[in-house]
Amino acid sequence: MEEPPNWYEAKVPELIVGAEAGDPDAMYHLAQRYRKGREVPQDLPRAVDWLLRAADLGHAHAQSSMGVRYYYGEGVPKNHRLALKWYLSGAAKKEPEALYNVGDLFDDSDEIPKNPVECCAWMLVAAAYGYQTALDRVDPLVKLMSAENLDLTARRGAQIYARCEEGKPLDPSASFREAKPRAQTTSAEEEGPSRLSLLVEFASYCDHENPNNLLMHELVHGDTKVFVRGEHGPGDQTDLEAQPGHTLMNFGCLERHADGSLGVLVFTDYQKLVDRQGEGPCLTVPASIMVEQMDRLKATSFVVNAGTPACYSMSRRRPQP
Helix, strand or coil, X not given: CXXXXXXXXXXXXXXXXXXXXXXXXXXXXXXXXXXXXXXXXXXXXXXXXXXXXXXXXXXXHHHHHHHHHHHHCCCCCCCHHHHHHHHXXXXXXXXXXXHHHHHHHCCCCCCCCCCHHHHHHHHHHHHHCCCHHHHXXXXXXXXXXXXXXXXXXXXXXXXXXHHHHHCCCXXXXXXXXXXXXXXXXXXXXXXXXXXHXXXXXXXXXXXXXXXXXXXXXXXXXXXXXXEEEEEECCXXXXXXXXXXXXXXXXXXXXXXXXXXXXXXXEECCHHHHHHHHCCCCEEEEEHHHHHHCCCCCCCCEEEXXXXXXXXXXXXXXXXXX
């Protein structure tokens, strides 16, 4: 038989031939036909059988799918520990959905204890590999984190990401233990950290391009607010032109660098701004708005959390992801 260019386009008879010949991709797509009842009557036991064969041969999507079957108890007994085992196998191959599902287990399981640090760390890595909607899951958890837990989450995310890049297994071991968060210190009513805070620290701990691009995307396109030195002011003192329905603002967030260029200084939380620039008038502005203002303010760089270990600088000449 001549192999089709893509098994997902093949008909069931071709898939059966390919699967019985030992092709894990054919096994996976044949399993999906039986699971969904496409071209054949729905048959969950047969679907799980082919999924398991593909998973045992190292097929990342099949491994992730086996995790989903155990999570919901679909065609197999419900077992979140086995779901985690299969998710971790797929995650080690940089399968974004598997990475996301590992994080989900630490937030939404009746068998595995909740762990906001682990949940957010795995979501960060899933987002770094392209599953950017994973960041929406971290928002409510990050807002309740202490600075210590935020740092722990960023370091744990960097550890997971490094092991993925190195092709190392993600199964729990002495060198890869689950992170244990400290007690949360922020209430839901308080203004806690944002996911931008976490992304800045995550990128600072990773020496790879994907986390850096993820942070850049959040800065350029996200609506997370940053803290900026400035105040509302009259029109004759503003740095920006007023747009209909908008209040004029004065920004005092420019700093001259050693080479004479100007940088826009923004901070992910108010305390970092105070530590760097002292008490004073402050505005909260979406990061994307401040990025848009770089040219207008004649700045050559956008500096987040200046003076901190997680300081991040972005040049306006740098290509956007």
